[in-house]
Amino acid sequence: MPDLFAVKDHLRIESSDEDTLLQGYLDAAIASVADYLGQSLPDPVPSPVEAAILLRVGDLYEHREEQAERPLIQNRTFESLLSPYRLMGV
Numbered sequence: 001m002p003d004l005f006a007v008k009d010h011l012r013i014e015s016s017d018e019d020t021l022l023q024g025y026l027d028a029a030i031a032s033v034a035d036y037l038g039q040s041l042p043d044p045v046p047s048p049v050e051a052a053i054l055l056r057v058g059d060l061y062e063h064r065e066e067q068a069e070r071p072l073i074q075n076r077t078f079e080s081l082l083s084p085y086r087l088m089g090v
Contacts, residue, residue: 001045002026002053010054011061022061029056038087048081055081 007022008014033053034041041049055078 001030001041002050002057006050007054007057011058021064022057025057025060026053028060029053032056033082036082037085042085046085049085052078052081 002010004019004023004026007026008019011022013022030041030053033049033056037049045053055075059075059078
């Protein structure tokens with residue numbers, strides 16, 4: 001599971017000024033991935049799922065000031081990384 005250090009490395013952030021903000025984005029990204037998968041995250045978390053979490057954190061961080069009624073960008077890499085792990089309802 002990515003931690004705050006992995007997030008900061010992914011985003012190339014060296015200071016601790018935004019640690020609280022980044023931890024919130026990490027928590028939200030983990031919940032978002034679990035919701036997308038339709039299940040709790042497996043233990044251990046596969047590398048593609050970790051990468052998707054980091055992508056989601058990056059999206060949340062980069063677009064933190066944007067407001068829209070609907071998502072403006074669909075991240076196909078996020079979906080491609082997670083689709084093998086996604087539970088589909090019948």
